[in-house]
Amino acid sequence: MSQPSRTIPFPLSKLNDARDLVEVRCSYCKRAHVYYPTDLIQLFGDVDVDSLSGRMKCESVPGGHGFLKVERVFSGSREMVGKKIRRLVAIQVKRVPVWKEE
Numbered sequence: 001m002s003q004p005s006r007t008i009p010f011p012l013s014k015l016n017d018a019r020d021l022v023e024v025r026c027s028y029c030k031r032a033h034v035y036y037p038t039d040l041i042q043l044f045g046d047v048d049v050d051s052l053s054g055r056m057k058c059e060s061v062p063g064g065h066g067f068l069k070v071e072r073v074f075s076g077s078r079e080m081v082g083k084k085i086r087r088l089v090a091i092q093v094k095r096v097p098v099w100k101e102e
């Protein structure tokens with residue numbers, strides 16, 4: 001059996017050190033957003049970059065469009081010129097009631 005091309009996890013914090021950003025794209029509706037690794041760490045923890053493809057969801061439809069394409073982009077690269085970066089403003093915590101009969 002052949003192994004996946006990359007088996008060593010690559011945590012988000014490594015992108016921070018390299019001044020890389022994360023681009024997350026939905027291949028179905030072509031929507032893409034660029035994020036700072038620090039913002040994503042706040043949300044998901046210092047997880048493997050590739051694992052974001054299953055953790056994040058396309059926001060076009062409820063439930064998303066399945067797996068997203070995740071790529072690292074160097075912040076100083078030419079393709080980043082004039083591009084907007086999505087910043088994390090707040091994390092809303094949903095209050096979920098848990099009941100018990102007594």
Ligand SMILES: [Zn+2]
Nearest residue numbers: 026029058065
């Ligand atoms: Zn989509």
